[in-house]
Amino acid sequence: MKTRIETYKGKDMPAQIYKRISKIWQKEFTDEEPLEAKNRKRFADDIFFIVLDSNNRILSTGRLIPINIEFLGKEYKIMGIGDIAAVKKRKGHGKILMTAIHKYLERTKQTGIGFCSPKNAPFYIKCNFKIAKTFVKRFYKRKSNGKIQKSKWQGAYTIYLDGKNNLMKKILSHPRTRIYTSRLHW
């Protein structure tokens, strides 16, 4: 089957496309906020990847979300890998999507980081991403009131691809240091 990939920045994405993506995500992820005109601001800078067939049906979709991370007193920018979903499973559509995301991260030399349940880790390994098992236990959100919140998803694995800033290499070589972000999971 012939497939093609479309990418959009959230702020330029036609409404008819984000409505279709939103429907897929609502079905897969229970606590997913719908993509709507009224909250476009929140996804305006995200980069959406969509795999379509020759009849324009969406086969798989996911996004990269700009995230700031603070580690050892320094700020780093990464792309959060999120909402990876294939409409029909085990047909190779998830891999086409992740290969496009992998290529994009390599081309732009950015570090990509995401979270997955352990059962999905083999899929990401097959798509050439790396896995860190305990990273999430060191991951904290700095709330606007100054309080610190740990991740509620302590069993998650981390998938990643290091870019120019080599952030994950640094994180993994300091196994006791906390990692702070303004957003816990994306």
Ligand SMILES: CC(C)(COP(=O)(O)OP(=O)(O)OC[C@H]1O[C@@H](n2cnc3c(N)ncnc32)[C@H](O)[C@@H]1OP(=O)(O)O)[C@@H](O)C(=O)NCCC(=O)NCCS
């Ligand atoms: C995870 C998900 C995106 C994988 O997409 P998919 O289209 O089913 O996967 P693919 O068919 O492209 O699989 C690519 C390879 O990974 C393997 N694979 C896929 N899921 C796997 C799993 N759970 N365990 C082991 N291997 C897996 C496939 O066998 C295939 O191997 P091959 O290249 O040797 O043939 C899909 O299962 C999904 O949408 N799940 C629900 C949403 C979700 O949990 N998303 C992840 C959020 S972290």
